[in-house]
Amino acid sequence: MTILTRRSVLRSSLGLAAAGALARPYIANAAATTAEVWFAQGFVPEEDSAFLAMVADYQKASGNTIDQSTIPYAALRQKAVSAIQSGAVPDMIEVADFYLGPLQAWDDKLVDLSDIVEPAKAQYVSSALPCCYFYNNVAKKRGYYVLPMKIAAVPFHIWTSLVEKGGSKIADLPKTWDAFLDFFMPVQDGLRAKGMRNVYAYGYQLTANGVDPENTFDAFMIAYGGKDFITPDGKLHTDDPQIKDACVKALVKLTTPFKKGYVPPGVVNWNDADDNNAFHSKLMVMDFDGTISTEVALYHKKDEYDDILTHGMPLSNDGKELPSQISLFGPVIPKGAKNVAVAKELAKYMIQPKVLNQYLKAGLGRWALPIPEIVNSDPFWLKEDAHRTAYTTQSVLSPTVPIYEAYNPAIAEVGAEHVFMVAVFDVLNNGVAPEAAIDKAFKRAEEIFAKYPIQQA
Amino acid sequence: MTTVSAIEFGGPAVRRQSLWRYWRGGLRGSEFTWALAFLVPYIGVFVAFVAYPVFYGLWMGSKPSLYAEVFSDPIYQQTVVNTIVFVAFGVNLKLFFALLLSGFFMRPGWWVKALLMIFVLPWAVPELPGFISIHWMLNGEWGLLNNALYQFFGIDGPSWLNSRWLALGSAVCSHVWRWLPFWTVILLAGRMSIPTEIYDAAKVDGATGLRRFAHVSFPLLANLYLVLTLLATIFLLGNFNTVYFITGGGPANSTHLLATLGIRDAFDLANPRLGVAVVMSALPLLIPLVIILIRRIKNAEVQL
Numbered sequence: 001m002t003i004l005t006r007r008s009v010l011r012s013s014l015g016l017a018a019a020g021a022l023a024r025p026y027i028a029n030a031a032a033t034t035a036e037v038w039f040a041q042g043f044v045p046e047e048d049s050a051f052l053a054m055v056a057d058y059q060k061a062s063g064n065t066i067d068q069s070t071i072p073y074a075a076l077r078q079k080a081v082s083a084i085q086s087g088a089v090p091d092m093i094e095v096a097d098f099y100l101g102p103l104q105a106w107d108d109k110l111v112d113l114s115d116i117v118e119p120a121k122a123q124y125v126s127s128a129l130p131c132c133y134f135y136n137n138v139a140k141k142r143g144y145y146v147l148p149m150k151i152a153a154v155p156f157h158i159w160t161s162l163v164e165k166g167g168s169k170i171a172d173l174p175k176t177w178d179a180f181l182d183f184f185m186p187v188q189d190g191l192r193a194k195g196m197r198n199v200y201a202y203g204y205q206l207t208a209n210g211v212d213p214e215n216t217f218d219a220f221m222i223a224y225g226g227k228d229f230i231t232p233d234g235k236l237h238t239d240d241p242q243i244k245d246a247c248v249k250a251l252v253k254l255t256t257p258f259k260k261g262y263v264p265p266g267v268v269n270w271n272d273a274d275d276n277n278a279f280h281s282k283l284m285v286m287d288f289d290g291t292i293s294t295e296v297a298l299y300h301k302k303d304e305y306d307d308i309l310t311h312g313m314p315l316s317n318d319g320k321e322l323p324s325q326i327s328l329f330g331p332v333i334p335k336g337a338k339n340v341a342v343a344k345e346l347a348k349y350m351i352q353p354k355v356l357n358q359y360l361k362a363g364l365g366r367w368a369l370p371i372p373e374i375v376n377s378d379p380f381w382l383k384e385d386a387h388r389t390a391y392t393t394q395s396v397l398s399p400t401v402p403i404y405e406a407y408n409p410a411i412a413e414v415g416a417e418h419v420f421m422v423a424v425f426d427v428l429n430n431g432v433a434p435e436a437a438i439d440k441a442f443k444r445a446e447e448i449f450a451k452y453p454i455q456q457a
Numbered sequence: 458m459t460t461v462s463a464i465e466f467g468g469p470a471v472r473r474q475s476l477w478r479y480w481r482g483g484l485r486g487s488e489f490t491w492a493l494a495f496l497v498p499y500i501g502v503f504v505a506f507v508a509y510p511v512f513y514g515l516w517m518g519s520k521p522s523l524y525a526e527v528f529s530d531p532i533y534q535q536t537v538v539n540t541i542v543f544v545a546f547g548v549n550l551k552l553f554f555a556l557l558l559s560g561f562f563m564r565p566g567w568w569v570k571a572l573l574m575i576f577v578l579p580w581a582v583p584e585l586p587g588f589i590s591i592h593w594m595l596n597g598e599w600g601l602l603n604n605a606l607y608q609f610f611g612i613d614g615p616s617w618l619n620s621r622w623l624a625l626g627s628a629v630c631s632h633v634w635r636w637l638p639f640w641t642v643i644l645l646a647g648r649m650s651i652p653t654e655i656y657d658a659a660k661v662d663g664a665t666g667l668r669r670f671a672h673v674s675f676p677l678l679a680n681l682y683l684v685l686t687l688l689a690t691i692f693l694l695g696n697f698n699t700v701y702f703i704t705g706g707g708p709a710n711s712t713h714l715l716a717t718l719g720i721r722d723a724f725d726l727a728n729p730r731l732g733v734a735v736v737m738s739a740l741p742l743l744i745p746l747v748i749i750l751i752r753r754i755k756n757a758e759v760q761l
Contacts (some may be wrong), residue, residue: 077724078724081723085729085730100727104727177674198599199599207707207708208705208706208707208708208709212470265597265598265619266618266677268707268708269619269624269704269705278599281599283598376643412726412727416721416726417532417726418710421707425708425709426709429709447529
């Protein structure tokens with residue numbers, strides 16, 4: 001047995017210190033070719049496999065090493081905020097929500113990726129790119145801070161079997177907004193008449209959790225003419241009567257079916273995934289939820305997968321095309337990253353059209369490809385699967401508008417506070433008139449916007 | 458090292474030596490070095506994982522403008538009310554029932570012990586799966602509770618998580634369910650430490666049942682009960698899991714506690730400093746509680 005003496009302890013400590021000092025250049029060399037990357041975990045295992053395959057291909061091609069982690073998106077967000085706050089950041093973080101990118105870009109916490117995105121601009125859907133183009137309040141200018149990789153819109157998801165069982169036909173789905181939405185109420189009546197006690201027409205997320213409620217309210221507001229709620233110059237237009245009218249109509253359209261019993265009462269306190277779970281359990285006929293994750297989750301259950309109809313935006317009430325609000329997700333490089341060079345090289349690699357196409361295809365097409373040329377030429381996107389066809393058409397080929405966060409990060413705070421869902425709750429539970437609820441929401445939005453002045457060029 | 462003689466060299470040398478020895482804790486030569494070697498890792502861990510996070514947190518929440526922002530948030534004001542209600546009901550219900558139940562579990566009999574084993578199960582179950590299950594059970598349309606009400610009594614139960622007070626009440630009940638066994642066991646231990654001779658003497662004097670509780674058990678448990686109340690209050694002021702997993706702070710942000718609102722501000726608004734400020738705003742209440750608690754614990758030691 002070795003006897004531990006003071007000398008032996010000191011000798012060992014000195015030995016370790018010397019070994020560390022001698023090994024330092026080699027460790028530094030290894031670090032120079034290694035980048036730490038955090039990505040959001042996919043909704044289905046295929047998404048994670050697709051990411052790992054892309055990383056493996058990059059490592060093979062470049063000789064660099066990617067120290068990658070895939071993390072559930074809610075946890076990733078917390079980890080990302082903590083890392084940026086503490087300064088101990090990885091080299092790349094995927095942004096999996098609407099808020100992190102614009103808020104951190106505002107505070108000058110992200111590396112400007114314009115040198116990567118600008119040369120590749122031509123390949124993208126032009127209306128999508130502003131989703132990654134944020135204002136930096138230190139540099140007093142805009143730049144591309146998120147790498148544009150995955151496009152997302154909000155489609156309708158409809159159980160065709162429930163529609164038929166409720167006595168209606170999918171072929172009779174109306175083309176215009178109000179009529180389209182109203183179509184589902186008689187379906188619920190028909191299902192209830194057949195003894196299906198707890199099935200509802202709609203699964204609107206009227207809760208103060210996650211980004212779905214914001215998506216929902218924005219889509220309804222845009223459908224009633226409120227597209228210019230925030231304009232590309234970052235200005236809030238709560239003083240515009242047309243905007244207020246659109247917001248009030250959106251609020252009424254969302255709350256009236258709830259009051260009449262066509263929306264599960266629990267929606268006011270649902271979690272982010274509760275609508276997916278309820279829809280998968282066939283407890284609602286229609287859901288309005290971002291991406292085709294709802295369908296992709298059932299990809300290996302062929303009967304159920306085929307039973308769902310994915311539907312883009314109907315026409316407006318006056319018969320015009322309604323734009324879908326879209327977001328463009330991808331990674332950011334936080335300031336303070338140790339290996340920006342490798343991270344940027346990886347970023348350039350990932351947005352190569354072929355690489356990106358292969359990656360998103362391997363992920364079952366849950367996210368659409370923001371490159372119209374490939375969308376039109378690769379049969380995967382428009383010809384092989386009805387869900388993908390509808391979703392890709394909606395998010396890439398039809399009229400779209402970027403999420404408002406692209407224009408002003410203040411709306412990220414409005415969204416995180418769920419100001420408009422508080423208005424919904426005021427109408428539903430507190431008996432407040434829709435106009436008064438919107439006035440209160442506008443007042444709060446104005447208070448938040450006052451904190452985010454954007455200098456005009 | 459030879460001892461310096463105060464007689465030979467005068468007073469100041471003795472003082473220097475005493476201070477040096479005092480600082481070394483009376484240890485000599487290599488004993489002191491070894492003691493230091495064992496202490497350094499602990500000090501390192503303490504500084505890294507206790508002192509640094511605390512001071513970093515204080516530094517993060519040190520800007521006065523943060524508090525102006527916190528107080529102007531309309532959700533913050535109702536969050537303060539929620540926290541007070543949650544702590545007041547959570548602590549008092551839990552400890553009152555624990556006091557009663559500890560008396561029940563003092564009864565002799567194997568079945569009481571068997572019941573005690575079953576009773577502590579909620580405490581043994583991991584907290585998060587327990588609360589997530591309760592969240593699902595309370596779902597108004599498809600939850601177990603309302604379906605049971607419908608199946609057995611033909612009535613539609615309320616949407617438990619849809620109104621502020623019902624949702625907050627559900628969170629309080631869930632918290633009491635979860636932590637009641639813990640506090641009951643502590644009070645049970647307190648009751649068991651009361652000498653049986655006192656009860657025998659009280660019995661001779663005719664004190665039984667409620668009178669025995671009022672005049673013997675409760676006065677002897679009072680100090681422990683007060684300490685537990687203070688401790689539970691401190692614990693509950695920072696409680697996060699219950700509300701986060703039962704109500705999610707909803708509906709419409711109406712059931713947030715300071716801890717859940719702090720997390721929302723830190724991560725959803727990506728503003729950790731604001732989140733820290735929200736939590737820090739409880740310090741004016743928390744610090745006096747800690748001081749009172751430490752004083753009471755000292756008193757308790759004297760009494761025991």
